[in-house]
Amino acid sequence: MLEKRKEIRVKKFARSVFFLVLALNSMSASCVEFVRYPIPETSGDQRYEYPRKLLELALSKTQTKYQIVYPSIPMNQERQVRELEAGRTIDVGPIPTSAEREARLLPIRIPLNKGLLGWRLGLIRKGDEGLLANVKTLEDLRRVRLAQGHEWPDTQILEGSGINVIPGATYESLFKMLTAKRFDYFPRSVMEIWSELDENKATMQIEPHLALHYFYDSYFFVNKQNVKLANDIREGLEKAIADGSFNKLFEEYWGGAIRKARLNERTVIELVNPLMSPETPSRRAELWYGHVPQQ
8 A cells, every 4th residue: 555655655756847847848848038120221132141040150150049020111221220229120130240330239240251251352333344443552543433322431432532422312313323423432331232233233343453452341239237248159150160050151142143253353442431439359360351451
């Protein structure tokens, strides 16, 4: 009889442990932290896909379980900065950096694109390659009509080198301005230009001989108070760098674009970036494509 009671107690205990484990697993599954990530300004804009994949990769390597969700409002760069600063609608954004933005937000100082954002080719109108055929120096470039978004750090970087930049109100409007001959040369990063050309093949081409280069890239930014998320993203990115998965994703997305750009065959005009923060990890060669630019 005593043995039977003992057996019953053991079975009850085992059932209790079983249901406790089920409950804990259920609680664990429901303890997901949502991370709000922006959507681009236009439906055809593919610039946010790679950083989203990189964010997914980084978050997959942390102990916290995260799920990325998306607000319904499209955002340009400055809108993302304002939303993050105020703690509204998004939690993280892949934003081109500047010392001013790094002061307003909390940056994770690992360049998302290994500095490719500072390698620029130019969109021009079809048949206009002769307009830039003799551009070989910064002084030559200063005589070219070019444009950038009025809120983009690129505008200040180019103006810092004495280049007169025609500002565009929105990303989409700049393509219309080029077609309408409001300017002649639209510098775009090696990552962006190929998909943008596909969208504008009827009227545009890539200028064949020139490249611009300045020390510049995007970071993931979060609100200054969101230290845990920043630390988790940083930890995940560092793990991805160490195990090679960062480079694998980079090559998957941008290897072909780099090879098509033929940077070693172009005349490269080097520009100084006056917006660069002193905290930029410029000495970590593994974070930059090609080499570490010196400024």
